[in-house]
Amino acid sequence: MVDYYNDEEELDSVDDDDDRSFRGRDSEEDTEDASETDLAKHDEDDYVEIKEQMYQDKLASLKRQLTQLQEGTLQEYQKRMKKLDQQYKERVRNADLFLQLETEQVERNYIKEKKAAVKEFDDKKVELKENLIAELEEKKKMIENEKLTMELTGDSMEVKPIMTRKLRRRPNDPVPIPDKRRKPAPDILY
Known part of the structure; x- marks a missing residue:
């Protein structure tokens, strides 16, 4: 009590x-x-x-x-749901903006890297072309120099047959058979 x-x-x-x-x-x-x-x-x-x-x-x-x-x-439930919905929409909007920014940045990087690759390719192409031209010019000069030296010496132009040594035959070796070749037929032009 x-x-x-x-x-x-x-x-x-x-x-x-x-x-x-x-x-x-x-x-x-x-x-x-x-x-x-x-x-x-x-x-x-x-x-x-x-x-x-x-x-x-x-x-x-x-x-x-x-x-x-x-x-x-319930009013309190509706208020909280409205607040959650607003937070959800805000997060989705922020995520979309972030995605858009990241996409733009990736595209800019792609374009920049592509331009750099194209420039590097063109530079290498020009460099390779110049190197090949220089090599060919050098070979051309060497050939011209050889030509001049051959003209001056004159003997080098004559073709000398290559001498082969004949070895003596051994007793058990068979006698070589001379090659019989056919003469090529003359070309007939009509």
């Missing part, structure tokens, strides 16, 4: 009781004590009723909120 009275109130009532007893009102005192007990009992019942009513109200409120939540009509 909960005591709703302060200690001071109890002391006051005790003082009042003492005053009454001195005055000779004992019967009135008994009635007050009985009414105080009834009052305390009545207050306790009211307190339990109020507490029960608060519990029922809170339970009904929570059930109502649960129903609204399941239906999707």
